[in-house]
Amino acid sequence: MSATAPATHAAVTGWGKCLPPAALTNHDLATILDTSDEWIVSRTGIRERRISHVSLGELAYVASARALACAGLNGASVELIVFGSCSYDDQVPNMASGIQARIGAQAAAAYDINTACTSFLYGLSTATALIRTGVVRNALVIGAELISPFMDWGDRDVAVLFGDGAAAVVLEASARAEGLLAEKLGCYGDAREILRVHGMGGRYANRGILHGITRWQFEGQEIFKRAVQGMAGASEEALSRIGAQPQDVDLVVPHQANLRIIEAVARRAHLPMERVFLNVQRYGNMSAATVPVALCEALEEGRVRPGALLLMPGFGGGLSFCAHAVRWGERTTPRGASEAQLPPNERTALELIRECLARKTRPAPAGADPFA
Numbered sequence: 001m002s003a004t005a006p007a008t009h010a011a012v013t014g015w016g017k018c019l020p021p022a023a024l025t026n027h028d029l030a031t032i033l034d035t036s037d038e039w040i041v042s043r044t045g046i047r048e049r050r051i052s053h054v055s056l057g058e059l060a061y062v063a064s065a066r067a068l069a070c071a072g073l074n075g076a077s078v079e080l081i082v083f084g085s086c087s088y089d090d091q092v093p094n095m096a097s098g099i100q101a102r103i104g105a106q107a108a109a110a111y112d113i114n115t116a117c118t119s120f121l122y123g124l125s126t127a128t129a130l131i132r133t134g135v136v137r138n139a140l141v142i143g144a145e146l147i148s149p150f151m152d153w154g155d156r157d158v159a160v161l162f163g164d165g166a167a168a169v170v171l172e173a174s175a176r177a178e179g180l181l182a183e184k185l186g187c188y189g190d191a192r193e194i195l196r197v198h199g200m201g202g203r204y205a206n207r208g209i210l211h212g213i214t215r216w217q218f219e220g221q222e223i224f225k226r227a228v229q230g231m232a233g234a235s236e237e238a239l240s241r242i243g244a245q246p247q248d249v250d251l252v253v254p255h256q257a258n259l260r261i262i263e264a265v266a267r268r269a270h271l272p273m274e275r276v277f278l279n280v281q282r283y284g285n286m287s288a289a290t291v292p293v294a295l296c297e298a299l300e301e302g303r304v305r306p307g308a309l310l311l312m313p314g315f316g317g318g319l320s321f322c323a324h325a326v327r328w329g330e331r332t333t334p335r336g337a338s339e340a341q342l343p344p345n346e347r348t349a350l351e352l353i354r355e356c357l358a359r360k361t362r363p364a365p366a367g368a369d370p371f372a
């Protein structure tokens with residue numbers, strides 16, 4: 001593209017994921033909760049999920065370094081970083097600025113975006129818009145989540161559903177009609193109370209609640225219905241905005257919260273399950289990380305062919321919902337690999353959960369600076 005020609009699109013040129021190694025199986029969960037592998041698999045399709053031994057920033061950094069290497073892009077040339085998440089290590093300074101510092105993207109703008117599970121997809125929208133309007137020429141868009149410290153590990157209604165993980169994509173200005181072509185974004189604000197994590201946010205500070213102590217208000221069946229309605233409707237709307245039909249979609253890469261929700265969306269939006277990518281069985285619901293991790297794995301497994309039309313429906317707290325129609329480019333293999341890795345972990349997922357619970361209840365030793 002010449003320096004004067006306006007960029008009309010934002011192609012996806014890099015992708016990378018980072019999953020913490022400790023896997024928590026349904027059988028592990030059945031040792032601490034009144035639940036069973038049979039219940040969890042039949043209601044959700046989930047068999048295991050990952051529990052992180054590192055911070056959210058660390059997971060996201062490794063995913064970002066891998067995405068940049070995949071695009072063959074140097075950190076210093078990144079112009080925008082959008083960090084999608086609802087489980088921050090810090091609110092001030094924000095998470096995106098930490099990635100900027102670690103990848104050496106001194107000239108990049110950096111902001112966080114929180115629409116819960118749809119944060120990555122909303123980030124894809126805003127980054128694409130800023131590229132298409134010429135504000136920046138490229139962007140790193142991250143979807144990362146560290147749910148385990150905020151989980152109520154005594155509540156079987158929610159503890160079996162979620163996991164930790166991170167992934168990122170690189171977008172670059174392109175004159176070809178690729179990348180995000182159209183999206184539908186929406187929110188059922190009237191139903192926002194059916195998914196609330198009590199304890200995450202400033203409103204709880206004056207009630208003497210320690211950071212990380214949470215109670216989940218979670219009306220599973222109502223969320224289920226809204227999720228299906230929101231994702232199926234948004235899918236139809238996004239496709240109609242580009243004049244496409246369900247049969248034109250080569251691969252659906254949906255938010256992975258529950259296999260039954262995905263099947264219901266596919267039925268309602270006339271999308272055959274053979275064209276739906278699934279990895280919910282391995283990771284559970286990683287909130288903002290689910291779609292980009294699924295995209296990385298679809299590429300690794302050869303499910304994305306050059307020029308493919310991808311559809312990415314999502315939903316989450318808020319209740320936010322959306323669907324994104326993405327035209328893939330020519331390249332489906334990485335340009336390069338990064339050496340970035342997580343530090344080693346010796347602990348099992350159950351041990352990590354026990355440590356997490358101990359941190360919430362154990363007072364700091366006398367004289368210790370709790371902010372050190």
Ligand code: UT7
Pocket residue numbers: 034035036039040043044117156157158160219220221222223224257258285287315316317
């Ligand atoms: O990104 C947003 C995230 N939110 C979601 O993805 C949630 C969407 N909702 C769902 O995925 C489903 O509604 C659930 C998986 C949460 C629940 O499935 P369900 O088929 O709607 O089950 P239910 O809520 O009707 O519960 C059925 C029974 C209840 O027992 P009783 O009242 O019938 O005696 C629950 O207490 O299953 C019980 N139950 C469990 N049993 C064993 C609930 N959780 C568990 C569990 N293990 N983990």
